[in-house]
Amino acid sequence: MNKPLVNEYGSKEKLIVATAPLCGCFGCHMSLLDIDERILQLVELVEFDRSPITDIKDIGKCDIGLIEGGVANVHNVEDLREFRNNCDILVAVGACAVNGGVPAMRNQFDIKECLEEAYILGIGIENPHVPNDVEIPLLLDKVHPIHEVVRVDYFLPGCPPSADTFWKFLTDLINGNTIDFPYSLIHYD
Amino acid sequence: MPNIEEFIGDIFSEIGEAPDLLLQYLHAIQHEYSHVPEEAIQLLSERLKTPPMKINAVIDFYSFLHRTARGExxxxxxxxxxxxxxxxxxxxxxxxxxxxxxxxxxxxxxxxxxxxxxxxxxxxxxxxxxxxxxxxxxxxxxxxxxxxxxxxxxxxxxxxxxxxxxxxDNIRRKDKLLNDDIIKGSAIGALAATGGEVMLERLENSGLRGRGGAGFGSGLKWRLCRETEADKHYVVCNADEGEPGTFKDRVLLNSYADELFEGMTVAAGIVGAKKGLLYLRREYLYMREALEKTLQERREAKLLGKKILGHKGFNFDIEIHMGAGAYICGEESALIESLEGKRGIPRDRPPFPVTCGYKNKPTALNNVETFVAAAKIAVFGADWYHSVGTSQSSGTKLLSISGDCERPGIYEYPFGVTIRQILVDCGASDTQAVQVSGAAGSTIPPQEFYRKIAFEDVSSGGSFMIFNQQRDLLKMVLNFARFFTHESCGFCTPCRVGGRLLNDLVEKVMVGYATRYDLKEMERIGQVMKKTAHCGLGSTAPNPILDTLAKFPGIYATRLHNTSHTPAFDMTKALDVSRLLTGREDEGAYVERTDEY
CATH class of the missing domain: 3.40.30.10 (Glutaredoxin)
Known part of the structure; x- marks a missing residue:
């Protein structure tokens, strides 16, 4: 059993949840929204802080942070650190956050090869040069799972985790139950 | 260099043409051309009616096979x-x-x-x-x-x-097995005189157990093989001595080859095999010529071939098959896969090789040392053997001793000898730890030097590596972690991924970035591998880490970084190339280095 996240007096105070997409495809966020009408039950229990769902840009103190995607560039590192600093519980959501996922397929090439292929040597490129605008986040040489950058409390696997997996995870976590998935929620073939 | 097509034609006419000889062809081609050229893959594919992808997969699996030339x-x-x-x-x-x-x-x-x-x-x-x-x-x-x-x-x-x-050879201590010589052919003679059943009882009574490490009763194994009905039976000798620090089979192959082949022939007589195979690790290729010569001499002496020692119906011969550099092939079912010309990936067990082994026929598969012991037991009897040893581990054991001692080499001891005694005999002093039974074995600290080498106490396949107080034991742990990452066959996730994760975590400890959390992770991953790996390689790979975490916590604790989490890589360095390519030096081109996450 985890400690229930609602306080011991049964306070109705809502838990605060933030979500962030790092280097991923937004599929995990879409899957979260696939809980459909249960989202009405969810907002009874939680309030959303920074998230693409709320479009709030700055994070405040949160109870739960859900991170989709791996760490591929400087912005990802900064966002992730901000989440870690502000969230009591940080969750790696989906294959990219857990393992690096599809973006990490570039890890078998040098970053130099990747950038040159995209911006210099590729077919049909005009004005070949590697973009260097300071607004564009600089790429790390490899894509990393998020636990290689910050401490992570939970790993929610799947590509994406299904809506039911999200639902079970969040309701178990909020109610203080041990997170215990039935096999049907964590098998993938 | 010879024309490839002619060369392959020559090998085919020399050793035969069959898909299960693929690894032997590849070995020969690699040896001649320092790689397996694309043309050879195409030719083999056509002749053996095997897709080129399958051949490529075999080449890529083994460390000593290559698709690009390594040179003269x-x-x-x-x-x-x-x-x-x-x-x-x-x-x-x-x-x-x-x-x-x-x-x-x-x-x-x-x-x-x-x-x-x-x-x-x-x-x-x-x-x-x-x-x-x-x-x-x-x-x-x-x-x-x-x-x-x-x-x-x-x-x-x-x-x-x-x-x-x-x-x-560096033989430093001899006991029964190495001391008491048998006359060539006498074990086969004894078998002929007693018959298979009596000889089998003799082996069972001797208490001989497999010397590869697992310690399964050899008599029982051969009985099961004999009693499994099939049109063919096989005898296979595992000379894929890959466990780091083990070299006793090298010495037996070099100086006791006659006894080895004699033991295989006795096994063949008991289980009813017509064909035997010696699976020789690629690293021991240099001994092959001498071994072939010994086999030829035995054929000429009527100790191999048709009508052995004139007994009608006792036909048996032995072929040498080369491995190609894969530790996993020391595992018996992986070895059989390799003998069949495939990648050495362990099979599901049961069925065990004894009922369903080489070519799915009953197979008596044993270690070199086991066959040598069996040959001598056949001549000298069960009492000769189990008069020494312990109640559960009869006879003697060859130990390959290396590391920090004055006299490294081969030591034969009756089972039950204490580790302390061995250390004295080989001239080791100031010993910090002994790694018994290789990378997959156990790490023994000084407070446990009273323990005995025996199946019921410290079990050993033969490796005994000594580390004195000046050594950094974590280097040993890292060396073994790398070894297992390299040697995992890649079939099951716990071993393929778990081994890699452990390796990375040990490296993290080594460079001083790890935290207590990382040590807990190592423990957890190690336990998962132990429980869930497909074969013995994966389930024993975490042993050196788990052992040293428990018995030598100091080698980890002194290197820990004092935070709850530290990044696994250097973020400033990770941006070096991008910074260079974009020419940027602004604030956004750097990540603040901090340990507080």
């Missing part, structure tokens, strides 16, 4: 921890520098490639290397220097001084 001189340094303790790293770097090569990359003129390889079984006279399959032991800077001269002058390895290629 193919050099591999043994990289066991015992070689490292004797300074192989400096010599390796020195040779690379003198020859002007990068590790694993053939030199531009195609003359030479230098690589590291897993333990070559020369730990008692390291640092060692293989040059075109021949062993050079006791490497020194001087030897390296002269070697470079010979390579640059293009002198063929066959013309290098013979003194370079001396591998000594």
């Amino acid at each position: 001189y193919d050099i591999r340094f043994s990289d066991n921890i015992t070689d490292r303790m004797l300074g192989n790293q400096l010599l390796f770097k020195s040779l690379c520098k003198k020859l002007g090569v990068e590790p694993d990359v053939p030199r531009a003129d195609g003359k030479v490639t230098v690589s590291l390889t897993s333990c070559t079984g020369i730990c008692d006279q390291g640092p060692a290397m293989l040059v075109n399959g021949l062993v050079v032991s006791k490497l020194t800077e001087k030897r390296i220097h002269k070697m470079v001269g010979r390579i640059e002058a293009g002198i063929p390895v066959a013309n290098w001084p013979k003194s370079l290629f001396v591998v000594k």
Whole structure:
């Protein structure tokens, strides 16, 4: 059993949840929204802080942070650190956050090869040069799972985790139950 | 170099044409051309009606097979921890520098490639290397220097001084097995006199257990094999001595080959096999010629072939099959896969090889030492053997002793000998730890030196590596973690991924970035591997880590970083290339370095 996240007096105070997409495809966020009408039950229990769902840009103190995607560039590192600093519980959501996922397929090439292929040597490129605008986040040489950058409390696997997996995870976590998935929620073939 | 098509034709006519000989063809081609050329893959594919992808998969699986040429001189340094303790790293770097090569990359003129390889079984006279399959032991800077001269002058390895290629037996202590000689053919004679059933009882009564490490009763194994009905039975000898630090089979193959073949022949008589196979690890290729000669002499002496010793219906012969550099092939079902010309991936068990082994026929598969012991038991009887040893481990055990001691080499002891006694005998002092039974074995601290070598206490496949107080044990742990990452066959996730994760975590400890959390992760991952890996390799791979975490916590604790989490990589460095390519030096081109996450 985890400690229930609602306080011991049964306070109705809502838990605060933030979500962030790092280097991923937004599929995990879409899957979260696939809980459909249960989202009405969810907002009874939680309030959303920074998230693409709320479009709030700055994070405040949160109870739960859900991170989709791996760490591929400087912005990802900064966002992730901000989440870690502000969230009591940080969750790696989906294959990219857990393992690096599809973006990490570039890890078998040098970053130099990747950038040159995209911006210099590729077919049909005009004005070949590697973009260097300071607004564009600089790429790390490899894509990393998020636990290689910050401490992570939970790993929610799947590509994406299904809506039911999200639902079970969040309701178990909020109610203080041990997170215990039935096999049907964590098998993938 | 000969025309490839003719060369393949010649091998086919010499050893036969069958898909299960694929690995043997590849071995021969690799040896001749220093790689397996694309043309050869196409030809083999057509002749054997096997898709090229399958052949490629086999080539890529084995460390000694390559699809690009390694050149005239193919050099591999043994990289066991015992070689490292004797300074192989400096010599390796020195040779690379003198020859002007990068590790694993053939030199531009195609003359030479230098690589590291897993333990070559020369730990008692390291640092060692293989040059075109021949062993050079006791490497020194001087030897390296002269070697470079010979390579640059293009002198063929066959013309290098013979003194370079001396591998000594180094037998330091003999007991029953090595002392009491048998006359050639006497074990087979004894079998003929008693009959299979009586001989089997003799073996069962002797209490002989498999000497590879698992310790399954040899008599029972052969009985099960004999009693399984099939049109064919096989006898296989596992001479894939890959466990780091083990070299006793090397010595037996070198000096007790007759006894080995005698033991295999007795096994064949008992289980009813017509064909035997010796699976010889690629690192021991240098002994093949002598072994073939011994086999030929035995054929001429009517100890192999048709009508052995004149007994009608007792037909048995032995073939040598080469491995190609894969530790996993020491696992019996992986070895059988390899004998069948496939990648060495362990089978599901049961069924065990004893009822369904080579070509799915009942197979008596044993270690070299087991067959040698069986031959002697056949002659001298059960009492001779179990008069020494302990109640559950009868007879003697050969130990390969290496590391920090004055007299490394082969020691034969009756089971039940204490570790302390062994350390005294081999001249070890100031000992910090002993690694018994190789990388997959157990790490024994001084407070446990009273323990005994026996199946019921400290079980051993034969490896015994000694580390004195000056050694950094974490280097041993890292060496073994790398070894397992390299040798995992990749079939099951716990081993393929778990081994890699453990390796990375040990490296993190090594460079001083790890935290308590990482140690807990190592423990957890190790337990998962133990419980869920497909075969013994994966389930024993975490042993050195789990053992040292429990018994030598100090080697980890002193290196921990004092935070709850530290990034696994250097973020400033990770941006170096991007910074260079974009020419950016602004604030956003750097990540603040901090440990507080």
